[in-house]
Amino acid sequence: MRLASLCLLGAVAVGLTGCSEETNPRVITRLNTDAALVGELPSNPLQSKVITSWIDRKSATMSTMFGNDVAWKYARTNADSKYPAGTVISVVTWGQQEDPRWFGGSIPQRPKAVEFVTVTGPGASAYQRYEGSPLKKVASVEGADPNSREAYLLSQRAAVMP
Secondary structure (H helix, E strand, O other), X not given: OHHHHHHHHHHHXXXXXXXXXXXXXXXXXXXXXXXXOOEOOXXXXXXXXXXXXXXXXXOOEEEEEEXXXXXXXXXXXXXXXXXXXXOEEEEEEEEEEEOOOOOOOEEEEEEEEEEEEEEEEOOXXXXXXXEOOOEEEEEEEEEOOOOHHHHHHHOOOOOOOO
16 A cells, blocks of 8 residues: 555656656747748748649759649549649749758758749640749740640649548
8 A cells, every 4th residue: 555655656746747847948849930931922822732742852952832622633633734724733942951850851941932833724824933032923924835844843743642
């Protein structure tokens, strides 16, 4: 009985010391404000659904492709790049920085570019590119023949997700 009381008292003492008010500075959560999209964008890509992502080790960048509901559904069910009218795809490319909380990991740094592809009809689309800090439009192309970058973005396959 006495041993059980000592064990219970020890467990309570350990539990209370584990719940101290002291915070560990290594685990304080902070938002990565460096990666925020600030500028004259037609919409916020981060509010769309993720289609796929990739890393370019040569340029030390990471990119995520987002899409509206039309783009996301099409990418999940079709392997080709013949997106229907109403598709809006956006690609955000960030520089990379070392993750201070995870050894060997990388997290987004400042955005390098944001690109938008809007499919307006069969074989017709519009492409826009934003760069700088704050982000400003640096390119805009519309027409029936997609430029090489636009064609590359439309050809990206959706990542396999459970």
